[in-house]
Amino acid sequence: MSAAFRFALILLVLAAARDAHACSCEQSGPPCQGFFQVQAVFAGTVRSITPVERTSMGPQNVRVEFEEVIAFRGVEGPTQTAMTSEAGVGSCAYPFKPGERYVVYASQQKPGAPLQVYICSRTRPIAEAADDLLFFKSLSNTTAGPRVFGSITHREPGTPTSDGRHYGPVANVRLTLRNDTASYQAATDATGRYELTGVPPASYQLTIEPPPELVSYGRATQTIDLGDSHSCAEENFVLHFDGHIVGSIRSATGGPAASVLLQLMRVEDVDSSGLVETIDVTADAAGRFEFSEVTPARYVLGVDLLKKSYMPSDPNAVFGPTYHPGTPDPLRATIVDIRGGERHDLAPMTLPIPLRAHRLTGTVKYADGTPAAGATVMLGDPVKKWLELAEPFETDASGTFSFVVHERLSYIVSAYWRPPNTRGVRPIVTAVGPFVVTNTPAPLEIIVARTPPGR
Numbered sequence: 001m002s003a004a005f006r007f008a009l010i011l012l013v014l015a016a017a018r019d020a021h022a023c024s025c026e027q028s029g030p031p032c033q034g035f036f037q038v039q040a041v042f043a044g045t046v047r048s049i050t051p052v053e054r055t056s057m058g059p060q061n062v063r064v065e066f067e068e069v070i071a072f073r074g075v076e077g078p079t080q081t082a083m084t085s086e087a088g089v090g091s092c093a094y095p096f097k098p099g100e101r102y103v104v105y106a107s108q109q110k111p112g113a114p115l116q117v118y119i120c121s122r123t124r125p126i127a128e129a130a131d132d133l134l135f136f137k138s139l140s141n142t143t144a145g146p147r148v149f150g151s152i153t154h155r156e157p158g159t160p161t162s163d164g165r166h167y168g169p170v171a172n173v174r175l176t177l178r179n180d181t182a183s184y185q186a187a188t189d190a191t192g193r194y195e196l197t198g199v200p201p202a203s204y205q206l207t208i209e210p211p212p213e214l215v216s217y218g219r220a221t222q223t224i225d226l227g228d229s230h231s232c233a234e235e236n237f238v239l240h241f242d243g244h245i246v247g248s249i250r251s252a253t254g255g256p257a258a259s260v261l262l263q264l265m266r267v268e269d270v271d272s273s274g275l276v277e278t279i280d281v282t283a284d285a286a287g288r289f290e291f292s293e294v295t296p297a298r299y300v301l302g303v304d305l306l307k308k309s310y311m312p313s314d315p316n317a318v319f320g321p322t323y324h325p326g327t328p329d330p331l332r333a334t335i336v337d338i339r340g341g342e343r344h345d346l347a348p349m350t351l352p353i354p355l356r357a358h359r360l361t362g363t364v365k366y367a368d369g370t371p372a373a374g375a376t377v378m379l380g381d382p383v384k385k386w387l388e389l390a391e392p393f394e395t396d397a398s399g400t401f402s403f404v405v406h407e408r409l410s411y412i413v414s415a416y417w418r419p420p421n422t423r424g425v426r427p428i429v430t431a432v433g434p435f436v437v438t439n440t441p442a443p444l445e446i447i448v449a450r451t452p453p454g455r
Contacts, residue, residue: 027120028105031135032147032232034122039108040074040115042066043126045101047079051086060086064096064117066104072136075115082106082115092118103129139230146226148177148206149195150235152188154214156295157240159266168192170239174209177224201226208237213341215242215293243294243338245301247324247346248287252353256287260317260351263305264291267298270330273383278306296340300324300333303351307381307389318355318406326350355406358437362444364399364415371399372448376416379403382434385412410436417448
């Protein structure tokens, strides 16, 4: 239940943030690329849209009937049928309208299966398909050859509290298109554009060589399939500064602190109670560490800056928030100011003595003293209330729970309880704390109501 509970919380957060019609899929690119990515391409007028019988828990599908069909790839005849899903939250449905004419790019999972149309294909009203129709006419040109083209730009990411920065096109970036038998090269022009033409149909690897201070957000090498003399591939790359922070970390006794997890955090996030992202790296056997692909900002680094539930649970390797060069005080922390793709070498960082671990136990009970089985108990941060400090604990018939906690750290314990047969009802939440651990903590007792308020 604990995993499902956390998953439900994540879904709620994501649902609030995303657009009601969001759909996660890759865009199909220009006509000469999208044409060869699907099994069928045709123009047709929508005659009818009808729901089909639901056969699973997935989205409701609808059947779209087309008439006055002109076939360009993979289909025959004056009528065609394709499937799409019903419009809704997260749906990849294409919003067809009866009576309108479209250029349709349809996929097929296997031969004989129904054609499927998704919003991320190149499907569009015919009034918006001038480029597509021009490409279809070019298919009769026997002298056409495959081409690879695109752009390379430089953009720095933003944060929840600040906008990113767009630097624009990147010129003179070398690109290489190769396979086992051939190699072709190009470079971006002043507008950041590149193009490779006249390459034979085949599969290739396209690799970019960014300037030393920049790095690609995605892979710098992409697989390109050019299966037809009329095919193309548009590959656009976005670069950002490749800042590096390098240093070493040692234990309180002076030896290397091997395998310790370090975190890099923006200065403005140190005291934030909102969602905070960190860059995490692990020191090697010699205590050396390196943060790479760091974008411009002012940073602090250290250990236990955010004690997330997925971090290593070794009770003997918890130090509390400790900032470089080895202080618990963020005002004394080393500030690393990344302004581009430069490298910063830091003095060694020294860890304090690990905090002493204790076992925190407790019981979730009803008001009459009987244990509450099936409650989800969470160990949290009192300031960053969204932050889980341990894996959630689900109580058994005894209603008991247990966590490892550490001296000098502050915690809050929350019990989430939903009575049986109340699916859809918000859980009852009871919290204890915040409290600071100073020695072996006394057992906690959390009282929950048997029924939600107002029932």
